[in-house]
Every structure is written in structure tokens, then in C-alpha cells.
Amino acid sequence: MAIHPEVAALLSRSNRLGADPRNTNYAGGNTSAKGTTTDPVTGGDVRLMWVKGSGGDLGTLTEDGLAVLRLDRLRALAGVYPGVEREDEMVAAFDYCLHGKGGAAPSIDTAMHGLLDAPHVDHLHPDSGIALACSADGEKLTAECFGERVVWVPWRRPGFQLGLDIAAVKDANPEAVGCVLGGHGITAWGDTAEACEANSLYIIRTAEEFLARRGRAEPFGAAVAANAPLDTAARRERAALLAPLVRGLASTDRPQVGHFDDSPAVLDFLAGAEHPRLAALGTSCPDHFLRTKVRPMVLDLPPTAGPDAVEARLRELHTEYRAQYAAYYERHATPGSPAMRGADPAIVLVPGIGMFSFGKDKQTARVAGEFYLNAINVMRGAESVSSYAPIEEPEKFRIEYWSLEEAKLRRLPKPKPLAARVALVTGAGSGIGKAIAHRLVAEGACVVVADLDAGSAAVVADELGGPDRAVAVCVDVTSEEQIAAAFRSAALAFGGVDLVVNNAGISISKPLLETTAKDWDLQHDIMARGSFLVSREAAWLMRAQGMGGDIVYITSKNAVFAGPNNIAYSATKADQAHQVRLLAAELGGDGIRVNGVNPDGVVRGSGIFAGGWGAQRAATYGIEEDKLGEFYAQRTLLKREVLPEHVANAVFALTGGDLTHTTGLHIPVDAGVAHAFLR
Structure with a gap:
């Protein structure tokens, strides 16, 4: 069956946007398109929405990764919406709006796309947009940056109510092409796929230019000489020495694979005087702290400290981190909260050396590091024009231990026997x-x-x-x-x-x-x-x-x-x-x-036998070399x-x-x- 033109345009747009890390993080954000097709039951026209499903990545999105919903049924959910306290129930209701088999599982952001009166919608997590979204005076800065073309939407956890909020903002601001979502990201819309993509890029690039133009020097504070990066060879040698120790600590609850990043952005952040304060504030966008935990573990010794002192201090900090994380969980957990998933850090920062990140496999560990790099970029932007002010801790906990997120984790396949080894x-x-x-x-x-x-x-x-x-x-x-x-x-x-x-x-x-x-x-x-x-x-x-x-x-x-x-x-x-x-x-x-x-x-495939050993052994036994495998098999009990x-x-x-x-x-x-x- 030929792909619907709107779907083809949606996939092309999604892949272009997702290919550039300035636009959104890995597996972050979602895009959608609305269009008309023939209902196979009635033969009449039916309005559908195609939207990136749960867990996919825009850069590699294919048609199989789209959820397909009937627009009339999706919008009818507004009439039975029970209110923000019960909005999580609406995710299950999306299943009753699916067209045919429905494609991929609808994500929590489905309402944002479906309730917006626009044929095409992009929801993205660009560092520049999140920098404004996580600034102490983000609403004022958004107005200064965009005027009336982009509107501020105060923080609200992703879900049905956020979709209603954005729809109301669009209706009240007909000149707007998008909005900045406080503590979260951006959403843009357009009448065509091309217009929507152009509006998304307008918001992202305009925010980048604004931060560059208005930003102050040294957003991370003056460089601390003691935290200056070691030269490349010494840095990598020290990192290799530390990695097994840090990995062992990060694997206290369950085995983890590690990733190391000593890119200039990481080293610059760790050299700044303000990095302890900023790191303690935690990450920003919900996509970030789901993968990085709410805050990293930070070594407070210079890179020239001796190995024994560093090891002792890392062990102390790890004990403190676990106690603090358990206390964070106890402060906010309710009787219905999922069990604590582990108290070890996902990100460990070592000034002058770099960043260690951890996950259940290499890709997860690498992506966790990429997300913390996104957070560093966000902090740089926010601190350059204002002060970094991510969402409050109770809201972070609500996201991290969200029942919907827990359900998604339960759907993951069982780990393979050698996972994390x-x-x-x-x-x-x-x-x-x-x-x-x-x-x-x-x-x-x-x-x-x-x-x-x-x-x-x-x-x-x-x-x-x-x-x-x-x-x-x-x-x-x-x-x-x-x-x-x-x-x-x-x-x-x-x-x-x-x-x-x-x-x-x-x-x-x-x-x-x-x-x-x-x-x-x-x-x-x-x-x-x-x-x-x-x-x-x-x-x-x-x-x-x-x-x-x-x-x-x-x-x-x-x-x-x-x-x-x-x-x-x-x-x-x-x-x-x-x-x-x-x-x-x-x-x-x-x-x-x-x-x-x-x-x-x-014999077969053996480098030893191919290197002359086979010929020697064949000569010893008086047979042709290409018969050696058969010869060995016949002298065995199993003849195999x-x-x-x-x-x-x-x-x-x-x-x-x-x-x-x-x-x-x-x-x-x-x-x-x-x-x-x-x-």
C-alpha cells in the first residue's frame, strides 16, 4: 500500500529534525501530521492523526514508529476528561481512538498534538529552547526573544492537561507559531509540514542567536586553576585508572556499563567555579533526569590529587549519594509509588578528567552522558542570560517515579544473560x-x-x-x-x-x-x-x-x-x-x-590451522589438508x-x-x- 502523502512528509521532516542534536535529544520529542483518508469500513472519509509513538527516535523514525488515531474520537476525550488529578487515565483512553491496529503505542504527548488545531505539530527538546524554559525569568526572556510569535506556557507535567493548555494558548494568540514550555522544551505548529519545520527551526535558531548575543562571558564562573584539565594523555590514563572503581560503585545495586566523555564542553563546565552549585540543582528537561537521575555525583578533589585520596573520597561521596537519594525517595514517595529503582549515580563528574555515565548497556550509558551534556548546554545558556532554575524536586520525583514510566519499563524485554557484562x-x-x-x-x-x-x-x-x-x-x-x-x-x-x-x-x-x-x-x-x-x-x-x-x-x-x-x-x-x-x-x-x-x-575458520599448522598435522597423519576436519571427526567417539x-x-x-x-x-x-x- 502506498504511503499517505502526509505521512511521507511527516517522516522526512522528523528525520531531518532528529538528525541535528541542536534540535532535540536522542529519543526526545515527537512530531505529528493530520490528514484525511478512506475509512475501510464505511468507504467515507476519515480524519486521522499520525504521531511519533512512545519510545521512538525522530532521527530514525519510520512508519512503523507512528501511532495512528482517529481525530474525532481523540478530540472527543476532552468531554470526558476527569481533571488534572486523574489525567493519567487518559493514556489508556487513547487505545479507544486507534485506527485499525493503531501502529506504535501512543505516547503521553499524544494529546498535545491531537488537541492543537493545526495540521502539523512538532514538540522538541532543543538545548537553546530549554535554556529559556529553565531560566529564572524565562517568561520575560521568551517575550524579549520572540515578541508575540512565540508564547510562554508555564510548567506542567506532560499529559492531557498540558495539551489543553497549549491549545488554549494557540487559540488566544493567532499570530503565534509556537510556544516555550516552562521547564520542558518547545512546541511549534504549521499548516504544512514545511511550515511547521520552518517554525521549529525559527524558534531553535532564534533562541541560539539570542543566547549568544545577550549571554555573558563565563556563565559557569571564573575558571579554577586547580580544576584545569590534564593534558590528553594524562587525562585518559587517569580516567582509565578510575573507570573500574567508579563503575563498581555505580553497580552497587545492579551491574552497569560505563561510558567516558572528556569533550571540551564537559571539561569547561567542570573547570568553572560554579559547577558544584549548578550540578546540585540537577538536570532540567524531563527527558534528561529520567536518564541521568536528578543530579550527578561530583568529585570535589583536583585532578592532581593522588589515586589513594581520590579512591577514598569517591567511596565517601558514593555512600553520601546513596543516602541522599534514598532520602529524596522517602521525601516524595506515596503508598502508590513504584519501588525505588536503585540509589547509585548515573553520572559521575571528575574535574579535570571528564564525565563517567552508566546504564544497563553501552547505548544507554552513552545516551545518559549525551543527556547530561544537553543539561550542561542548558545551564550555560540559562546562566548566561539569567540564572538556571529547573523544575522543583517534587515535580522531578513525579516524573521519575511516574506510574506511566514504570509501566513502560515493565514492557521492556527481559535482559539477555550477559547484559551489562x-x-x-x-x-x-x-x-x-x-x-x-x-x-x-x-x-x-x-x-x-x-x-x-x-x-x-x-x-x-x-x-x-x-x-x-x-x-x-x-x-x-x-x-x-x-x-x-x-x-x-x-x-x-x-x-x-x-x-x-x-x-x-x-x-x-x-x-x-x-x-x-x-x-x-x-x-x-x-x-x-x-x-x-x-x-x-x-x-x-x-x-x-x-x-x-x-x-x-x-x-x-x-x-x-x-x-x-x-x-x-x-x-x-x-x-x-x-x-x-x-x-x-x-x-x-x-x-x-x-x-x-x-x-x-x-579446523574450519582456524587461524592456527590456516597458518601452516593444518598442513603440518595433515602430513603427520598422511592425509590431504582439506580432509583434516573429517579425519579428526572420525577419530572421535561422536564422529562429529x-x-x-x-x-x-x-x-x-x-x-x-x-x-x-x-x-x-x-x-x-x-x-x-x-x-x-x-x-
């Missing part, structure tokens, strides 16, 4: 490591794809979905410096590491008399020494987080089975196998489980070829949540090799 897999550019990385991401983890081949690592990270799911690092596991750098990259990308897979390996198959000391040293350096170095770095980071963790070694059937012409490889695999037992005994007190997987005959995905399955079995009381275990993945049975 961060994995680092060595040798993940190909073969077994690549398969493990794919399985871990599929189960909800974020993955650091570590490989000596930077190009292969980058390709795999891209396959896995890019930076919100995976990042690539080039690392030689024989280098302590490169391993430390890889874990620093993991800390900056995701806040830390919970799951490490020692998979990097190499094999040179030779008889004893042909095995050189160089052959021996190379294999031991990569696998025995490399696994030791990676595990040591992982243990340091996991202890800093205080969240436990998993270390998995990909060893081999050869760790327990003696075969010919394989002295160096088999000996180093035996070394790795015993490291599993040793580290399981040592790290158990930290909640870190250490286990191993013993594969055999994994072992693939990289089967090894990945074992890694998931060890780390996916069911084997919570298992450590020091080796799982054979060899299709049954009796000589390699563990005894």
Missing part, C-alpha cells in the same frame, strides 16, 4: 576467538576484540555492531605494555572488564629433535606467558571493580593427551591448563571464577566435526549465569577423545 577476547580476529566474540555479543555482552592483526580485529568489531557493542584493540600478548593498553581501552570504552577469554595462540608442530629453542620460546611466550600477563591485568582491574568476574582459558585436548611431534605446543597448553587451577584457587575470594575449555580438531561455534557455546555455558558455583573446571569440546578424558 564486558568481555575481552584475545585472538578474536579469526577462528575460535571470533566465534566467541560473536556469541558473547549475541548474549548481551559488550566485547573488546583483541588481536595482533588490527585489521581483522576492526572487521570483527564492525560485524558485531560497532562501538555500542564492540571495539577493536591491537595487542601483542607477549607485551606487558600492549596488554595494559588494551585494558585501558576497555575501561575507557565500557568502564571495565568482567569476562576475559585467553584464546590467542600459535602452533608449530615438530618432532622433539627438530623443535628449536626459538620454537619453544615463541609458543610459550604467546600462550603460557601471554595468558599469565592477560590474567594478571584482568585480576587487577576486576579487583578494582569489586564485581567478581570470569577468566576462561582456551586450552586444548593436548593439555592432557600426549601425542607425537608436538612437544612445544602441548607443553604450553599444559601450562595454561594448570594456570586455570592455580588462579581459580587464588582469585575465588574476589568472586573471580577461572575455568578452561579443551577443544580439539577445530568440532567447529569454532561449539567452543563458543562452552564459553557461554561457563559464563552465562547457570554455572555460578563452578570454578577450576575444564570442559572438553572434542566430540569425545577417550585418551583426553579428564581424570
Whole structure:
């Protein structure tokens, strides 16, 4: 079926507006269009409204993301509206206004669009508009900025009454093209999609120009020398050191993934003398504090403070933050309020270093940071022309613990088994490591794809979905410096590491008399020494987080089975196998489980076999190289070829949540090799 012209225009407008962060934040705001179509029941004309549904993003909005409602029924709800004290009941009433299957679930702002007597409506959250909306004298500034073309609407929680308020304002001000919503954002309207978009951009750009023209210098106060940013290298090194600690604190109630931002806007805010006062006032727009909590946790030490002092102070501040958040909840909760969702900060600010943000996954953590950056921009604008005055705390609580918001959270799908876990897999550019990385991401983890081949690592990270799911690092596991750098990259990308897979390996198959000391040293350096170095770095980071963790070694059937012409490889695999037992005994007190997987005959996709090992083993057994996988399968009890995905399955079995009381275990993945049975 052809798309309705009004819908096509609505989607194009929405995507353009949503593509520019100056216009609205991620998943923020909504747009609508009204038009006439044929009623499939009566054959007559019917007036409809298409409006962005709950939870969508304007920049990527498609037709499936629109709610479709009959305009006559929607507007008839005004006649049965029970008043502001019961306005939440009206959201359920929207279901009785849907046309056909109705498309996406209608959002709380549906009434704003439907009750406005305008064919096209945009409701957006631009930083410039919110700066006026959250200024102490926002109404006066709005009049000064726009004259009669844009009207002030005092703060009211989103809902049916706000829709009635805006409709009344439009009717009373026929020259107006939009309004500034106190403490919230902007709404614009127009007779056509083009006119509506032009009016939205007029409000946003005019507010930007007004703030730039009228704004005073140093809206965050004079720069404090002690809070000046460290240089880039020192700043990133300190951030990587702090990230696991801060992530562990932010995960006290439930595991979180982290994101780090040291952009100039963040550092400028934290260098200003007024940042403690402004941060304490909390964020502004409802979309902001739903994702950032009402206020951040702010370190009150300079960036040059020693690590021990910083750690101690962060722990003190975290204890205070949790107590203050619990008190905030108790002050405002009613018998019908949802249970407190957790008292840990979503945003942690460290002067001279940057901002750490946290969420249930990387995207949520990143978006929380983006929203706090929006809040910084709002504070800058408001303080430059007036003073920052967000909505009062009781109203913030009403939004944060709104029953409608709680219902939306309950509709979210159940988290995947490895949600909020961060994995680092060595040798993940190909073969077994690549398969493990794919399985871990599929189960909800974020993955650091570590490989000596930077190009292969980058390709795999891209396959896995890019930076919100995976990042690539080039690392030689024989280098302590490169391993430390890889874990620093993991800390900056995701806040830390919970799951490490020692998979990097190499094999040179030779008889004893042909095995050189160089052959021996190379294999031991990569696998025995490399696994030791990676595990040591992982243990340091996991202890800093205080969240436990998993270390998995990909060893081999050869760790327990003696075969010919394989002295160096088999000996180093035996070394790795015993490291599993040793580290399981040592790290158990930290909640870190250490286990191993013993594969055999994994030919397909294997970097080791492709690098010459396959040819050597085929020659040893007197077969063609392309028959090696079949050969290995026939010598097993199950007569099945072992693939990289089967090894990945074992890694998931060890780390996916069911084997919570298992450590020091080796799982054979060899299709049954009796000589390699563990005894």
C-alpha cells in the first residue's frame, strides 16, 4: 500500500529534525501530521492523526514508529476528561481512538498534538529552547526573544492537561507559531509540514542567536586553576585508572556499563567555579533526569590529587549519594509509588578528567552522558542570560517515579544473560576467538576484540555492531605494555572488564629433535606467558571493580593427551591448563571464577590451522589438508566435526549465569577423545 502523502512528509521532516542534536535529544520529542483518508469500513472519509509513538527516535523514525488515531474520537476525550488529578487515565483512553491496529503505542504527548488545531505539530527538546524554559525569568526572556510569535506556557507535567493548555494558548494568540514550555522544551505548529519545520527551526535558531548575543562571558564562573584539565594523555590514563572503581560503585545495586566523555564542553563546565552549585540543582528537561537521575555525583578533589585520596573520597561521596537519594525517595514517595529503582549515580563528574555515565548497556550509558551534556548546554545558556532554575524536586520525583514510566519499563524485554557484562577476547580476529566474540555479543555482552592483526580485529568489531557493542584493540600478548593498553581501552570504552577469554595462540608442530629453542620460546611466550600477563591485568582491574568476574582459558585436548611431534605446543597448553587451577584457587575470594575449555580438531575458520599448522598435522597423519576436519571427526567417539561455534557455546555455558558455583573446571569440546578424558 502506498504511503499517505502526509505521512511521507511527516517522516522526512522528523528525520531531518532528529538528525541535528541542536534540535532535540536522542529519543526526545515527537512530531505529528493530520490528514484525511478512506475509512475501510464505511468507504467515507476519515480524519486521522499520525504521531511519533512512545519510545521512538525522530532521527530514525519510520512508519512503523507512528501511532495512528482517529481525530474525532481523540478530540472527543476532552468531554470526558476527569481533571488534572486523574489525567493519567487518559493514556489508556487513547487505545479507544486507534485506527485499525493503531501502529506504535501512543505516547503521553499524544494529546498535545491531537488537541492543537493545526495540521502539523512538532514538540522538541532543543538545548537553546530549554535554556529559556529553565531560566529564572524565562517568561520575560521568551517575550524579549520572540515578541508575540512565540508564547510562554508555564510548567506542567506532560499529559492531557498540558495539551489543553497549549491549545488554549494557540487559540488566544493567532499570530503565534509556537510556544516555550516552562521547564520542558518547545512546541511549534504549521499548516504544512514545511511550515511547521520552518517554525521549529525559527524558534531553535532564534533562541541560539539570542543566547549568544545577550549571554555573558563565563556563565559557569571564573575558571579554577586547580580544576584545569590534564593534558590528553594524562587525562585518559587517569580516567582509565578510575573507570573500574567508579563503575563498581555505580553497580552497587545492579551491574552497569560505563561510558567516558572528556569533550571540551564537559571539561569547561567542570573547570568553572560554579559547577558544584549548578550540578546540585540537577538536570532540567524531563527527558534528561529520567536518564541521568536528578543530579550527578561530583568529585570535589583536583585532578592532581593522588589515586589513594581520590579512591577514598569517591567511596565517601558514593555512600553520601546513596543516602541522599534514598532520602529524596522517602521525601516524595506515596503508598502508590513504584519501588525505588536503585540509589547509585548515573553520572559521575571528575574535574579535570571528564564525565563517567552508566546504564544497563553501552547505548544507554552513552545516551545518559549525551543527556547530561544537553543539561550542561542548558545551564550555560540559562546562566548566561539569567540564572538556571529547573523544575522543583517534587515535580522531578513525579516524573521519575511516574506510574506511566514504570509501566513502560515493565514492557521492556527481559535482559539477555550477559547484559551489562564486558568481555575481552584475545585472538578474536579469526577462528575460535571470533566465534566467541560473536556469541558473547549475541548474549548481551559488550566485547573488546583483541588481536595482533588490527585489521581483522576492526572487521570483527564492525560485524558485531560497532562501538555500542564492540571495539577493536591491537595487542601483542607477549607485551606487558600492549596488554595494559588494551585494558585501558576497555575501561575507557565500557568502564571495565568482567569476562576475559585467553584464546590467542600459535602452533608449530615438530618432532622433539627438530623443535628449536626459538620454537619453544615463541609458543610459550604467546600462550603460557601471554595468558599469565592477560590474567594478571584482568585480576587487577576486576579487583578494582569489586564485581567478581570470569577468566576462561582456551586450552586444548593436548593439555592432557600426549601425542607425537608436538612437544612445544602441548607443553604450553599444559601450562595454561594448570594456570586455570592455580588462579581459580587464588582469585575465588574476589568472586573471580577461572575455568578452561579443551577443544580439539577445530579446523574450519582456524587461524592456527590456516597458518601452516593444518598442513603440518595433515602430513603427520598422511592425509590431504582439506580432509583434516573429517579425519579428526572420525577419530572421535561422536564422529562429529568440532567447529569454532561449539567452543563458543562452552564459553557461554561457563559464563552465562547457570554455572555460578563452578570454578577450576575444564570442559572438553572434542566430540569425545577417550585418551583426553579428564581424570
